[in-house]
Amino acid sequence: MDWQPVKKKRTFEEVLAQIERRITEDGLTPGDRLPGERQLAEQLHVSRASVREALRVLETLGVISSQAGRGPDAGAVLISKPESALADLLRLHLGTTSLSLEEVIDTRLMIEQWAVLHAHAAHTPEALEAMGAALARMEEAATPQEFVDHDVAFHLGVAMLSGNRLLASTMRALRQTIHGFSVAAVERAGQTDLLMADHRRIYELARAGDGPAAARAVTEHLARAYPRAPRDPAAPGEPRT
Amino acid sequence: MDWQPVKKKRTFEEVLAQIERRITEDGLTPGDRLPGERQLAEQLHVSRASVREALRVLETLGVISSQAGRGPDAGAVLISKPESALADLLRLHLGTTSLSLEEVIDTRLMIEQWAVLHAHAAHTPEALEAMGAALARMEEAATPQEFVDHDVAFHLGVAMLSGNRLLASTMRALRQTIHGFSVAAVERAGQTDLLMADHRRIYELARAGDGPAAARAVTEHLARAYPRAPRDPAAPGEPRT
DNA sequence: GACCATAGTATGGTCTGACCATACTCGGAA
DNA sequence: TTCCGAGTATGGTCAGACCATACTATGGTC
Incomplete structure (x- = not known):
């Protein structure tokens, strides 16, 4: 024994x-x-x-x-609020430098790519509706703070495409964790036209069911939103198709 | 205000x-x-x-x-033990059915695919070494329990390819959570030849730096390990390239 | 009979003070 | 110099008390 x-x-x-x-x-x-x-x-x-x-x-x-x-x-x-626990977890481990912002943002990209590539039919309409509503509200956002709030809702919709509650909760926690960083990024950019164009493109491609194209759009969008974050260039082997 | x-x-x-x-x-x-x-x-x-x-x-x-x-x-x-918190989180939310095993396994596939596709040069040698060592130990495993233990180490190595500590911790927590399920699956299968062949293929492709092929190998491996788990077939749109 | 104010009560939130088990620290004895 | 034991600071647990909250039941009033 x-x-x-x-x-x-x-x-x-x-x-x-x-x-x-x-x-x-x-x-x-x-x-x-x-x-x-x-x-x-x-x-x-x-x-x-x-x-x-x-x-x-x-x-x-x-x-x-x-x-x-x-x-x-x-x-x-x-209850069932895993996102609050996840958010606390990320925030605290970021605080002790046992986790870096780059790693968190990488993870975000992974989830969004996966979600658009593996959109689940049963959950797609609901997710698309959330994305569409967030899109409209983002147009009318008056401050970076407001814009980011609806941006979070949009990307949460993207995660919801997967129909995977673990991914949706993780996305909520991620965005909560990097919230200040997101607002600062939008403020620094000054304008949101390019980001909005990305959003519309992602939305349309997701609605058309073109996963691979949507995945590329998501990748470009996040590269634009977080200019120097991705560590992809250092990766060995062949580039992603 | x-x-x-x-x-x-x-x-x-x-x-x-x-x-x-x-x-x-x-x-x-x-x-x-x-x-x-x-x-x-x-x-x-x-x-x-x-x-x-x-x-x-x-x-x-x-x-x-x-x-x-x-x-x-x-x-x-x-300290820095996010995996224990994540494991508790998953286990408890599985217990209240606010999370399903399918969702957890889907997430595992997502992480492993991402890791082999985005292998980080600086962490690849270390990860490959861990994978190689686990491979050898799996060969000598006498019981399903032992086999799964080293299988966990192998797939943790896969996650470590990404160089992302958040993904590695999540993988640890995932495997801890589905541990009983994994052992039962191996016991049911009776033999591990096919799984080992998958493992070697994944290892060689990762070592060669062929991310896309390794991603396909990982997908096939998990489909074999969890026969009816993936919900992929129900997804709309085009198949992954 | 319908309505409303009040006392009752069960709940979580907090505090105080005590005692135990553990494990290092330091002094004295061999 | 070595070793053993008392001292002590730490977390772990307990018992009992009090407070704030919010529902429940009672009883009076119209």
């Missing part, structure tokens, strides 16, 4: 494990409620502090949301 | 914000230490419980690691 790790789990980790087990075994889904902190503490024979630390972890990971008060909506409710 | 959100932040969130500020402003990097819990509590005029909840969040996000005792290594030390 294999050796068992002898590490002593901390109390709150045991609580965490049991709550997770309950979630999966009982098939709890977003909207369902967890027992109150005091009740959990009593049933698990631990202190409320330990329960709270476990719940804090779940909240950090975007799995639950807590509200005080009484009634059906009080207490810990299951 | 814009309206300010009137939401009252919880105490531990304020603590969290101040610690984060200290990290970025002081330029702390992995290996550096944070003040002790009692000291933080006193300086911020909050209770130790609030400090602990903030630290728990940071630990969950893979930014710090805490150890008891005295000496240089005691207390909260900055």
Whole structure:
């Protein structure tokens, strides 16, 4: 038999494990409620502090949301907000330089390319609608801040083409993380005509179902938006077709 | 002026914000230490419980690691383990069905394709070495469990070709999340000859610097490993070149 | 009977103070 | 010089209390 790790789990980790087990075994889904902190503490024979630390972890990971008060909506409710956790993750690791802005932007390009190349039929109409609406609002944007807000919505629509919620959540988190950088880039550029032309082109190509062409358009767009970011030139081998 | 959100932040969130500020402003990097819990509590005029909840969040996000005792290594030390946070995130959201296995596996294909297509010269030798070593160990694997362990190392090497730490961490988390699924797949298949042939092909193509061919090999490999997972056939538009 | 104000109560959020286990530090003994 | 034990700073946990919040039920008023 294999050796068992002898590490002593901390109390709150045991609580965490049991709550997770309950979630999966009982098939709890977003909207369902967890027992109150005091009740959990009593049933698990631990202190409320330990329960709270476990719940804090779940909240950090975007799995639950807590509200005080009484009634059906009080207490810990299951949710599904992975993007907040991802955004926190990226922001903090950028802060400790264990991640660089280039890597984040590279990842963004990867997702958008993939999304337009692998547009999922069932989700395409919805995504295109979001993209179209964002396009219209971008036209009327008065400030870089506003423009970027709708730009985020547009590119989130691009990610949604894939029909993959993990990619959509990651895109939300990415954009949240590089938000300040995006606004600064638009302010520096001064005008948004070229970016808007890119957007329209991406939109039309996606609507036409021409994945490869849309992927090229996305690549050019991001190269324009982040002039010196891509590290592609240093790559060995043959250029991308 | 814009309206300010009137939401009252919880105490531990304020603590969290101040610690984060200290990290970025002081330029702390992995290996550096944070003040002790009692000291933080006193300086911020909050209770130790609030400090602990903030630290728990940071630990969950893979930014710090805490150890008891005295000496240089005691207390909260900055680290960089985004993969553990990502793995927790994926596992829990899979548990609440706000994410599906297909989406996770799709994401894996996306990363590996991207990595071989955008291999970064500076990181290629190191990645190839990891892939080669994993290849050799896979040959000698006696059990599906062992095989999968080294398979994980191989595909982590693939992700490392990109030189993007975010992708490498995500790959680690992905594989950790689908580990049980992978083992079951290998056990079901009974033999690993085809998979090994794929691996060698991917390795050789990556070493030759032929990104597009390697991308095709990766796609075929994953299609073989997860027979009914990819949703690609349902995609509209033209096939990938 | 319909409506509204008030007391009741269950919830999360926070604090205080204590105790334990751990693991380094330092002083004294061999 | 070496080694052992007391001292001590650290995180981990607990118990009990209090507050703010927000629903619920009660009862009075029209």
